[in-house]
Amino acid sequence: MKFYSLNNTAPEVSFDTAVVNGIAPDKGLYFPEEINPLPISFFENIESFSNEEIAFKAIQQFVSGIVPNDVLKDILKEVLDFDFPVVEITPNIGTLELFHGPTMAFKDVGARFMAQCLGYFSRSTKNEVTVLVATSGDTGGAVANGFLGVEGVNVVILYPSGKVSDIQERQLTTLGKNITALEVDGTFDDCQAMVKNAFLDKELLDEMKLTSANSINVARWLPQLFYFLFAYKQVKSKGKEIVFSVPSGNFGNICAGLVAQRLGMPVKHFIASTNVNDTVPQFMLTKEYNPKPSTATISNAMDVGDPSNFIRIRHLFKDDFEALKKNLSSYSFDDNNTKEALKEIYNISGYIADPHGAVGYLGLKKYQQQHPETYGIFLETAHPVKFLDIVEETLNEKLEIPAQIQKVMGKTKISIKISNYEGLKDFLLKS
Numbered sequence: 354m355k356f357y358s359l360n361n362t363a364p365e366v367s368f369d370t371a372v373v374n375g376i377a378p379d380k381g382l383y384f385p386e387e388i389n390p391l392p393i394s395f396f397e398n399i400e401s402f403s404n405e406e407i408a409f410k411a412i413q414q415f416v417s418g419i420v421p422n423d424v425l426k427d428i429l430k431e432v433l434d435f436d437f438p439v440v441e442i443t444p445n446i447g448t449l450e451l452f453h454g455p456t457m458a459f460k461d462v463g464a465r466f467m468a469q470c471l472g473y474f475s476r477s478t479k480n481e482v483t484v485l486v487a488t489s490g491d492t493g494g495a496v497a498n499g500f501l502g503v504e505g506v507n508v509v510i511l512y513p514s515g516k517v518s519d520i521q522e523r524q525l526t527t528l529g530k531n532i533t534a535l536e537v538d539g540t541f542d543d544c545q546a547m548v549k550n551a552f553l554d555k556e557l558l559d560e561m562k563l564t565s566a567n568s569i570n571v572a573r574w575l576p577q578l579f580y581f582l583f584a585y586k587q588v589k590s591k592g593k594e595i596v597f598s599v600p601s602g603n604f605g606n607i608c609a610g611l612v613a614q615r616l617g618m619p620v621k622h623f624i625a626s627t628n629v630n631d632t633v634p635q636f637m638l639t640k641e642y643n644p645k646p647s648t649a650t651i652s653n654a655m656d657v658g659d660p661s662n663f664i665r666i667r668h669l670f671k672d673d674f675e676a677l678k679k680n681l682s683s684y685s686f687d688d689n690n691t692k693e694a695l696k697e698i699y700n701i702s703g704y705i706a707d708p709h710g711a712v713g714y715l716g717l718k719k720y721q722q723q724h725p726e727t728y729g730i731f732l733e734t735a736h737p738v739k740f741l742d743i744v745e746e747t748l749n750e751k752l753e754i755p756a757q758i759q760k761v762m763g764k765t766k767i768s769i770k771i772s773n774y775e776g777l778k779d780f781l782l783k784s
């Protein structure tokens with residue numbers, strides 16, 4: 354399958370080129386030329402398939418001609434070696450836990466899938482690739498972990514100093530080997546802008562092969578559609594119409610959910626739940642897209658003022674606002690709402706959510722006020738322990754620290770401080 358640029362002035366490319374380029378030469382995001390629905394029988398019999406089989410059937414069309422079936426199967430086996438359970442909160446609300454991977458955030462799947470693909474593409478070349486990634490929290494850890502030790506690939510992670518949690522910071526600054534963390538005196542938007550600059554810097558590009566590992570990269574973005582299929586498999590037997598509420602920042606995860614719907618998955622509606630960074634909820638109200646600087650919140654992985662994947666969502670609906678509105682609602686909540694939701698979830702079910710999941714819960718509740726007959730799933734995108742202070746303080750409970758996290762707690766942070774694009778460029782040219 355070919356991928357085209359959403360800016361329409363760059364050539365169509367195959368999957369491997371789209372992955373290595375990250376973003377098209379005309380600065381557009383890549384988009385698959387077709388999304389062919391899976392047979393109805395696939396959804397009717399989904400309970401009989403393993404997660405690996407489901408993932409294979411769902412993604413094969415996008416990588417066909419580039420990643421052979423046997424290689425794809427091996428990659429999926431590695432990528433999907435943990436569980437994705439739907440846990441019941443109330444009789445008509447469940448939470449899809451996406452945090453059972455090595456860094457305990459949902460980005461593990463996309464990051465590992467991309468790392469495996471890039472490793473496969475560079476198997477026969479001697480040229481090193483540098484993966485450049487900006488993180489608002491969880492991307493960095495997942496990418497660092499997914500790429501650790503992958504030959505021929507160096508990873509450089511930019512994160513906003515003082516704006517990620519202690520555990521998140523350790524996950525991306527303590528690995529060493531082919532992973533370097535750059536601590537930026539600025540916000541996530543500054544980090545993302547620097548990465549975008551680097552991709553357009555001819556002087557740099559002459560010296561090195563740069564690629565991105567943000568959810569603009571198709572190899573990070575597309576595998577996220579698996580989650581929705583795994584959830585559907587688990588709740589289909591309830592016989593209700595299903596809605597998903599996705600805590601959203603760059604809108605890659607929810608956009609992948611909308612692709613799963615295009616593949617034929619029966620789903621009534623999607624809810625994009627955000628914190629006070631409400632560019633998309635405002636768009637859904639006013640039809641005007643006004644990006645703005647991001648505001649720091651307790652759900653920091655969603656502190657994004659100009660969500661990079663929203664353009665893919667608009668494209669999926671051919672920029673038809675009414676069609677989009679039929680499938681997607683978007684609501685914004687502040688930190689107080691989020692803390693109240695953490696308490697409410699805990700009080701009604703004993704379940705400890707994280708601040709991102711809590712935002713998802715709030716969006717779902719709001720939608721279900723009008724649609725009480727639906728079965729709602731909110732995505733738990735990170736383990737609560739990653740936001741230890743906030744969760745413990747809000748619930749007045751001590752959390753147990755899982756083994757994956759204990760492993761990084763004792764390690765020493767190593768980062769390089771930079772404050773502007775020149776700092777990034779100097780680092781890249783010297784290394």
Ligand SMILES: *Cc1c(COP(=O)(O)O)cnc(C)c1O
Nearest residue numbers: 491602603604605606654734735
């Ligand atoms: C990245 C992230 C999100 C936002 O996902 P997008 O695909 O960027 O919308 C939500 N929650 C957590 C914990 C994350 O790490």
